[in-house]
Amino acid sequence: MSxxxxxxxxxxxxxVIFGVAGLAGLFRFPDPYSRxxxxxxxxxxxxxxxFIGTLLLSPNGAVAARVVVIMLFFLISSPTxxxxxxxxxxxxxxxxxxxxxxxxxxxxxxxxxxxxxxxxENP
Amino acid sequence: xxxxxxxxxxWFIIACILVCIIRILTSRTTSGKLVGLNVxxxxxxxxxxxxxxxxxxxxxxDVALVYDIFGFLGFLGIARFLKDKIQGExxx
Numbered sequence: 001m002s003x004x005x006x007x008x009x010x011x012x013x014x015x016v017i018f019g020v021a022g023l024a025g026l027f028r029f030p031d032p033y034s035r036x037x038x039x040x041x042x043x044x045x046x047x048x049x050x051f052i053g054t055l056l057l058s059p060n061g062a063v064a065a066r067v068v069v070i071m072l073f074f075l076i077s078s079p080t081x082x083x084x085x086x087x088x089x090x091x092x093x094x095x096x097x098x099x100x101x102x103x104x105x106x107x108x109x110x111x112x113x114x115x116x117x118x119x120x121e122n123p
Numbered sequence: 124x125x126x127x128x129x130x131x132x133x134w135f136i137i138a139c140i141l142v143c144i145i146r147i148l149t150s151r152t153t154s155g156k157l158v159g160l161n162v163x164x165x166x167x168x169x170x171x172x173x174x175x176x177x178x179x180x181x182x183x184x185d186v187a188l189v190y191d192i193f194g195f196l197g198f199l200g201i202a203r204f205l206k207d208k209i210q211g212e213x214x215x
Contacts, residue, residue, distance in 0.1 A: 023139060023142050023143075026146055026159070027146065032154035036161070043166075047168065047169045050173065054172055059176070062181045067184065070168070070184065073188065084198065088202040091206055091210075092206065094152075
């Protein structure tokens with residue numbers, strides 16, 4: 001059991017912890033924006049930890065170089081994908097979630113109800 | 124030890140893929156499905172890299188890189204098409 005295997009085991013343990021947390025958030029959060037945040041946590045931290053672990057365990061230089069290239073491209077493409085989904089969700093007019101007590105308070109104040117809490121139209 | 128780590132992580136990733144597919148199938152809105160798809164693409168990429176390193180073949184990693192690029196482009200296309208379609212329906 002060498003030092004590289006111990007470091008890889010630590011990276012994989014972090015990947016498991018963050019992966020379970022991200023999947024739980026994907027099921028438990030109420031609206032698409034917060035779910036997207038949990039998904040980005042899983043996508044970035046967990047998958048990147050797995051890449052670091054495989055980089056430590058890679059058998060030869062060809063495999064390690066390809067893992068580095070995949071890691072760099074993933075660091076660019078994953079936040080861009082999350083951004084695309086968030087903009088799509090905003091553009092089709094989904095309301096951000098807010099607690100029911102706050103909604104009632106807004107209703108009492110303005111008398112207009114839910115539309116008061118709606119996001120402004122994107123230009 | 125090395126084989127144990129790589130095999131165990133592969134089983135964990137397979138479980139993640141199944142959970143993501145359940146999430147995609149059970150969410151009702153389009154945004155929920157797209158969020159699940161976003162997570163699924165990253166998780167499948169991690170599975171391909173783990174598989175390639177455990178087999179020791181560089182070919183699998185080439186496949187993983189091409190999968191990442193084209194998955195990203197397809198994702199862009201889906202969001203673009205659905206946005207135009209939904210906005211067109213609401214204007215009519």
